[in-house]
Amino acid sequence: MSASPVGVFDSGVGGLSVLNALRAELPHERFVYFADTANAPYGERGEDFVTQRTLAIAVDLVERHRIKALVVACNTATAAAIHLVRATYPDLPVVGLEPALKPAVSLSGTRNIAVLATRGTLDSLKFKKLHASLADQANFSLVPCDGLAAAIESSSNAAIADLCARYMHAAGRFGTEPDQIDTVVLGCTHYPFIADELRRHAGPGVRFIDTGAPVALQTRRLLAAAATLADECDDNIATVLETSGAPQALAAAAARWLLQPAAQPAAAAR
Structure with a gap:
């Protein structure tokens, strides 16, 4: 099983931000x-639909790719169906x-925190x-970011x-004064790609938090516990x-946002 890939999926290209963190933390692993x-974005779909899609994709990754672990790189899909x-x-x-509310609480000095997420995540x-x-x-301050x-x-x-x-x-006033928001939680995997644009409206001293690195660390812990960490990876095997x-x-998004190259994307009907 150590040579099997780790499966990662999202409703679209947002999960590439998580894939970047996974590849940095686990450089010897293969990923699909x-x-x-x-069907993107899931955050504007009904829960039943998201659940059906999540289970169908998980089944396919297990049966066709024989994955040894699965990362559900989508807050909405996690909320709707990870227990299933x-x-x-x-x-x-x-x-x-899940949106990084706990780390935000530990880091915020003013105890005023904005959470940017899809409506599906916030309503879950x-x-x-x-x-x-x-x-x-x-x-x-919970902000459903419809359309983003x-x-x-x-x-x-x-x-x-x-x-x-x-x-x-809509989130409120940003800054480091007691009544201002000093921490922003990026509650959708798409949002780290536009963090610089978001920062333009926040000013200095405001922290932005996403979940890529913690997810990668947790994936390492679970693979180690299962004794399936890869010792080495053939450099010719691309993600x-x-x-x-x-x-x-997807190829255009990968070229723009992936920190390491990957094989050319293929169509896969579900």
């Missing part, structure tokens, strides 16, 4: 990444995502439980700039990229 671009994936494959290490029971568990420790993941998927720079300005304004949408769109 699936972007469900034909774990129940279906109890022996498979499965790592999910899993997120509501997390938020409620921390509500007495900080003030959270889709704008990133289409690389629409004008739309990205407009939406970033709109949602950062496999697949999509339910147009391969050329």
Whole structure:
């Protein structure tokens, strides 16, 4: 099993930010990444639909690629269906995502925190439980960023700039004074790609937090516990990229955002 790949999937290209962190933390591992671009973004879909897609993709990655671990690189899919994936494959290490509210609380000096996420994530029971568990420790400004993941998927720079300005304004006042927001949680894997645009509206001293590095560390822990960490990797074996949408769109995103090259994406119907 140590030579088997780690499966990673997202509704689209956002999970490439997590893949970057995984490849940095686990340089000897093989990865297969699936972007469900034909159905993106999940954050604006119903929970039943997201659950069905998550399970179908997990089954395919297990059966066709024989993955040794699965990273659900999507906050919305994690909230909707990760418990069902774990129940279906109890022996498979499965790592999910959730907005980094706990790290934000520990880092914030003003205890005022903005959470930028999809509506599907913010409306999920899993997120509501997390938020409620921390509500007495900080003030959270929850901002559903409708359309932002889709704008990133289409690389629409004008739309990205407009939406970033709109949602950062909706979050509140930023800064390091006691009544200002000093920490921003990027609650969607798409958002780290536009962090610089978001920072333009925050000013100095404001922290931005995403979940890529913690997810990569947790993946390492689970592989080590299962004794399936790869000792070495053939340099000629590239990360496999697949999509339910147009391969050329995923190729363009990979060229723009992946820190290491990957094989040319292939179409894979689900």
